[in-house]
Amino acid sequence: MTEMMRAIVLDAPGPVEALTIRELPIPTPSEGWVLIQVKAFGLNRSELHTRLGLAEGVTFPRVLGIEATGVVVEAPGGEFTPGQQVVAVMGGMGRAYDGGYAEYTCVPATQVIAFESDLDWGTLGALPEMLQTSYGSLTVGLDAQPGQSILIRGGTSSIGMATAVLAKQRGMTVFSTTRNPRKAEALTRIGVDHVLIDDGDVQAQVRAILPEGVDTALELVGTPTLPDTLRSTRVHGVVCFTGMLSNEWTVKDFYPIEYIPRGVRLSAYGGGAADLPPAVLQGFLDAVAAGEATVPIDRVYAFDQIAEAHTAMEQGTAVGKLVVVTGL
Structure with a gap:
């Protein structure tokens, strides 16, 4: 029996109600790809542009999300170890293939960066993009x-x-x-x-x-x-x-x-994961843990509050990052 996950799917551009939560099969990674259990993901204007029909080159239906934070489930190529904390960002996520608005996401290993941190998932989820x-x-x-x-x-x-x-x-x-x-x-x-x-x-x-x-x-x-x-x-x-x-x-x-x-x-500037060296990500996380840097977060939402989160992004009322945590 195929294992299932919850995902936020956009069948076609439209209002916030076009974002629907449904059950999808957990993807299976091939060589060079990584299956990640998503713990949190940040919201980005790119995803708003996709929902509003302003983005080019997106095929539907699509699980949105140009970033995700979580733990490795499987990496057939051996690039990462199961259980490793990782972020995934850019590289076609949520546009050319399904992205981070889900309980699991499967992305190219080149878009994945490993880290170690005891910070909460809401804070970690704000960072990648x-x-x-x-x-x-x-x-x-x-x-x-x-x-x-x-x-x-x-x-x-x-x-x-x-x-x-x-x-x-x-x-x-x-x-x-x-x-x-x-x-x-x-x-x-x-x-x-x-x-x-x-x-x-x-x-x-x-x-x-x-x-x-x-x-x-x-x-x-x-x-x-x-x-x-x-x-x-x-x-x-x-x-x-x-x-x-x-x-x-x-x-x-x-x-x-x-x-x-x-x-x-x-x-x-419009880059990707290659522009964020692992040492920079780890160093910033360590600085946050030590109280030497701050992560600008406006609010953390639960998975089923995606419509409310997208509304806040569209209205421009946030001061800092909007984050969704899958386990809330």
């Missing part, structure tokens, strides 16, 4: 260096807050934006040096403090705020386009000479 994207943006997208300044546009998003934590660990001066003054305290608590209320003219606020502009900037809102972010950055400074909280990511009639300020450099 958030830490990978934040670390990749800082290193690959920005080549950020100690002592530099950074502007984080979309600061109260999970990636924005994680980037602020990592940047402070690097000895950077952090500017971070929020449109909601009530969320400012959350940014101050994680060590942000300058909280800016986003009124659409952030560059004026930045240059009142740093007349030449910031050294680096991370754009997480999207193309509506990108021109202002570019204007906030000094000559030879770098802006990395990583996120699109606004659901807008293209520039119409892009004319570089007019769009990009003189001497400012524009890059982009």
